[in-house]
Amino acid sequence: MRKGVLEFCILSIVRQGEVYPSDLVEKMKVANLHILEGTLYPLLTRLKNAGVLTYRWVESNSGPPRKYFVMTDQGLEFYKELEATWQELANAVATLTKNENKETITTNPTTTSLSSGDSNE
Amino acid sequence: MNDLKNIIMKKVININFQGRVIPIEESAFELLKAYTDSLRRCFAQEEGKDEIINDIESRIAELFGEVLKKGSVCITDDQVNAIIDNMGRPEDLEQGTTTAGTANNSGQQTSGGSGNFTNRGQLFRDENDKILGGVCSGIANYFKIDPSIVRVAFVLATIGWGSGTLLYIVLWAILPGSKAKPGTRTKRLFRNPDEKVVAGVASGIASYFDIAVWIPRLIFALPLITGLGASLINTVFNVWYWSDEPVSRIVFSSFGGTLLIIYLVLWAIIPEAKSASEKLEMRGEKVDLNSIKTTIQEDLHSFAARAEKWGKEVNEKAQDFGKDVSQTVKSSAQSATSVVTPVAKSGISRIGTAIGILFKAFFMFIFGVVALVLLITLVAILFAGAAVFPLKNFLLEGFDQQFLGWVFLLLFFGTPIIALVTSLIRRMMGVKPGNKYIGYTFAGMWVLGLISGLLLVSSIKKDFSVRVREKQENTLTQPSSGKIFVKLKEANIVRHFGPGINMTGLVRLFKDSIQISNIDLRIEKSPDSLYHLNSTRISSGKDDQKAGANLSAMQFGFQQQDSVLILDRGIILPPGSKFRNQQMILTLQVPLGQKVMIDRAVKNKFFYLNLSNINFAEVDEVDDWELEESNESWRSGVEYVMTESGLKKTGVTVEEKNWDDNGENNEYNSPDSRKSRRQLERELERKNRELEELKKGKDNLEETKKVNIESFNNSKRTTSFFARMTAAWNQSVQIPRDKVTTAAMLFYHKMM
Numbered sequence: 001m002r003k004g005v006l007e008f009c010i011l012s013i014v015r016q017g018e019v020y021p022s023d024l025v026e027k028m029k030v031a032n033l034h035i036l037e038g039t040l041y042p043l044l045t046r047l048k049n050a051g052v053l054t055y056r057w058v059e060s061n062s063g064p065p066r067k068y069f070v071m072t073d074q075g076l077e078f079y080k081e082l083e084a085t086w087q088e089l090a091n092a093v094a095t096l097t098k099n100e101n102k103e104t105i106t107t108n109p110t111t112t113s114l115s116s117g118d119s120n121e
Numbered sequence: 122m123n124d125l126k127n128i129i130m131k132k133v134i135n136i137n138f139q140g141r142v143i144p145i146e147e148s149a150f151e152l153l154k155a156y157t158d159s160l161r162r163c164f165a166q167e168e169g170k171d172e173i174i175n176d177i178e179s180r181i182a183e184l185f186g187e188v189l190k191k192g193s194v195c196i197t198d199d200q201v202n203a204i205i206d207n208m209g210r211p212e213d214l215e216q217g218t219t220t221a222g223t224a225n226n227s228g229q230q231t232s233g234g235s236g237n238f239t240n241r242g243q244l245f246r247d248e249n250d251k252i253l254g255g256v257c258s259g260i261a262n263y264f265k266i267d268p269s270i271v272r273v274a275f276v277l278a279t280i281g282w283g284s285g286t287l288l289y290i291v292l293w294a295i296l297p298g299s300k301a302k303p304g305t306r307t308k309r310l311f312r313n314p315d316e317k318v319v320a321g322v323a324s325g326i327a328s329y330f331d332i333a334v335w336i337p338r339l340i341f342a343l344p345l346i347t348g349l350g351a352s353l354i355n356t357v358f359n360v361w362y363w364s365d366e367p368v369s370r371i372v373f374s375s376f377g378g379t380l381l382i383i384y385l386v387l388w389a390i391i392p393e394a395k396s397a398s399e400k401l402e403m404r405g406e407k408v409d410l411n412s413i414k415t416t417i418q419e420d421l422h423s424f425a426a427r428a429e430k431w432g433k434e435v436n437e438k439a440q441d442f443g444k445d446v447s448q449t450v451k452s453s454a455q456s457a458t459s460v461v462t463p464v465a466k467s468g469i470s471r472i473g474t475a476i477g478i479l480f481k482a483f484f485m486f487i488f489g490v491v492a493l494v495l496l497i498t499l500v501a502i503l504f505a506g507a508a509v510f511p512l513k514n515f516l517l518e519g520f521d522q523q524f525l526g527w528v529f530l531l532l533f534f535g536t537p538i539i540a541l542v543t544s545l546i547r548r549m550m551g552v553k554p555g556n557k558y559i560g561y562t563f564a565g566m567w568v569l570g571l572i573s574g575l576l577l578v579s580s581i582k583k584d585f586s587v588r589v590r591e592k593q594e595n596t597l598t599q600p601s602s603g604k605i606f607v608k609l610k611e612a613n614i615v616r617h618f619g620p621g622i623n624m625t626g627l628v629r630l631f632k633d634s635i636q637i638s639n640i641d642l643r644i645e646k647s648p649d650s651l652y653h654l655n656s657t658r659i660s661s662g663k664d665d666q667k668a669g670a671n672l673s674a675m676q677f678g679f680q681q682q683d684s685v686l687i688l689d690r691g692i693i694l695p696p697g698s699k700f701r702n703q704q705m706i707l708t709l710q711v712p713l714g715q716k717v718m719i720d721r722a723v724k725n726k727f728f729y730l731n732l733s734n735i736n737f738a739e740v741d742e743v744d745d746w747e748l749e750e751s752n753e754s755w756r757s758g759v760e761y762v763m764t765e766s767g768l769k770k771t772g773v774t775v776e777e778k779n780w781d782d783n784g785e786n787n788e789y790n791s792p793d794s795r796k797s798r799r800q801l802e803r804e805l806e807r808k809n810r811e812l813e814e815l816k817k818g819k820d821n822l823e824e825t826k827k828v829n830i831e832s833f834n835n836s837k838r839t840t841s842f843f844a845r846m847t848a849a850w851n852q853s854v855q856i857p858r859d860k861v862t863t864a865a866m867l868f869y870h871k872m873m
Contacts, residue, residue: 021176036207038177038210041173041180042164044176049169062186066183
């Protein structure tokens with residue numbers, strides 16, 4: 001479940017400009033979202049293979065060049081879709097929790113929709 | 122193993138990691154390697170796994186770079202662990218991906234996290250763990266057992282009734298391929314490379330079933346040990362009877378053979394536990410970094426030896442990564458192909474390794490057989506040496522030679538056996554090859570044995586340095602029949618089984634005498650009209666005097682009973698005499714026109730071995746022809762007549778197979794044969810009477826009667842012999858008188 005949200009978060013960071021994975025982790029850490037780099041790399045590769053992201057090599061002052069990730073146009077569209085879905089979801093959750101319904105489990109179907117949206121790309 | 126942590130000194134190696142040169146402690150490197158291996162397994166079925174791992178590795182390299190920049194001399198275990206914690210352990214990552222994967226059940230599969238097959242619903246081929254088509258591992262997955270078991274079953278089915286291959290191909294074609302997630306099985310059968318004697322099969326099995334290592338080893342080694350023991354016993358008790366080859370009996374005896382085949386099959390099929398995580402899987406422990414770490418620390422002591430190998434591998438891998446990177450740079454589209462090719466490659470390489478293993482097994486097998494043969498030979502020689510113990514007194518003289526002989530025997534042959542057995546036991550017990558001094562000691566002892574052997578040889582050589590001979594001429598009383606028949610004296614001691622030692626018939630040791638059969642019997646033309654028997658005795662010695670004494674100690678006698686010449690069975694030496702290559706040449710001189718026939722037993726008994734050709738003695742060069750090997754101018758059981766040009770066959774022969782060899786088997790006359798003999802005798806008498814009647818009209822009947830009937834010497838008789846006799850008789854009616862007498866005489870000899 002977390003994955004769909006994770007992707008959304010990652011994409012939102014990448015959207016702000018090209019980013020180096022470890023910086024990405026740092027930024028998420030600041031937002032109190034802890035993620036392992038080992039989890040991040042496969043995710044990024046998957047997104048890249050899906051055409052959502054791309055990368056370019058940036059010369060570093062020490063050692064070999066680094067991979068910086070950038071969002072593609074396609075990715076931007078996907079992101080917008082995701083954002084919309086998220087908004088809906090958030091609203092839904094907000095309304096549901098306000099109604100004091102304790103069925104927090106209802107998050108499950110939303111995740112499904114999120115993920116399928118992901119893979120449809 | 123924990124005290125290894127206290128080791129202060131640690132070896133630091135330089136590795137080329139993702140384009141950076143990183144000084145790293147060996148143990149830390151091992152950790153790192155285990156980690157990357159575990160990642161590789163984790164992402165095994167991930168699309169673009171190379172890229173992911175590459176990314177992670179370059180990130181790690183970068184972090185290493187930062188650590189080094191901060192002033193560290195090298196990367197330590199703790200630093201590696203910290204970085205790994207930061208990156209995430211494989212099981213953490215797996216969770217991150219698989220949860221998503223399971224959540225995804227309804228939709229299409231995402232590229233990752235597909236491997237959730239705790240439900241056994243579908244049978245498929247496992248393309249991640251395959252040797253050929255992944256059929257076996259697929260089946261194993263379906264039944265949740267170890268793929269090795271299924272593979273063994275398939276191989277046995279193929280060997281047993283040939284259907285395994287067909288079934289495999291059919292399944293290969295039918296079953297859909299699928300990529301199973303590795304690491305779902307907690308315990309797998311691996312070959313254990315750390316505790317191996319041959320290939321680590323036994324220790325791997327031990328780990329799998331959680332039993333002591335020696336149990337499977339004993340099971341595999343048992344037929345070998347029992348076979349060896351049996352052959353040893355056999356060797357000790359029948360030193361000279363090498364009826365079957367013991368080696369083949371050990372190796373191919375049904376039980377041992379089956380186990381051997383099973384071992385070889387297991388060797389080819391079970392993968393070797395190479396990486397730390399595989400070793401953990403082998404033991405059924407949870408594969409996480411902590412356990413990997415402990416495994417690695419357990420392995421630490423053996424690292425020094427492997428460091429170079431690892432280093433090389435890392436270099437190669439780094440180069441591979443470099444290539445991969447450049448590929449990725451070229452175009453991301455290529456990444457798809459780069460995923461496909463490694464899969465294909467890995468398939469080919471697995472077949473390659475399987476073939477390689479088979480070859481290795483084959484050569485190990487050959488090597489093992491050779492080693493075994495060597496061991497058995499050595500043991501056999503040692504025991505044979507003990508068995509010919511009485512003979513040594515016959516050859517060796519004085520304390521020096523005896524001592525040297527013992528030292529030679531024990532050290533030269535005993536040391537290798539002890540060394541081999543020791544090393545075998547040490548390997549089986551898992552004792553690490555300790556100090557080299559044991560080896561040096563063994564080598565030294567062996568060399569000592571060799572030296573004493575050489576000294577012994579040169580010392581013995583001296584005892585053979587002088588060679589003398591003595592010729593004696595005897596004129597025989599002339600046989601009235603104009604023919605002489607040479608046979609051997611009957612053995613007064615009849616021995617079937619007993620402690621008497623028979624060295625290929627050359628030397629016989631009795632309590633009161635020694636008998637040597639090194640006698641050559643030659644036939645030549647007599648210078649006059651008389652039969653002569655000349656004997657030449659030859660012997661070696663340390664000096665002339667000793668050689669002369671040896672010569673005069675040789676006794677050889679013969680008796681003559683009209684036309685029958687009875688020779689002694691061998692040269693008789695008084696007890697306590699030494700073997701100094703005593704030999705004798707008997708020359709039977711046959712006058713012109715006279716006949717001679719030699720009993721088959723003579724040929725069988727006399728064993729002329731002219732050692733003087735390979736001897737170290739200086740031979741009197743007087744008449745060397747005498748020492749030359751006789752070129753077999755005659756055959757036993759054939760009658761010859763002496764002509765101007767030499768011996769000539771008269772055309773009369775004796776059936777060889779029924780000829781009594783040495784008179785030692787006489788006791789075996791069964792009542793049957795006795796009965797038939799009586800019949801034959803009656804038959805012979807009747808024939809004789811007929812013969813006489815027939816010849817009445819002819820002259821010279823007397824000659825027939827003169828034949829020595831008293832020299833009857835029983836022998837086995839057959840009816841075919843009888844038939845032959847009649848045939849010869851019928852023949853004799855037509856042929857001239859001379860021949861008739863010969864044939865008649867022959868009958869009697871045959872009857873003997």
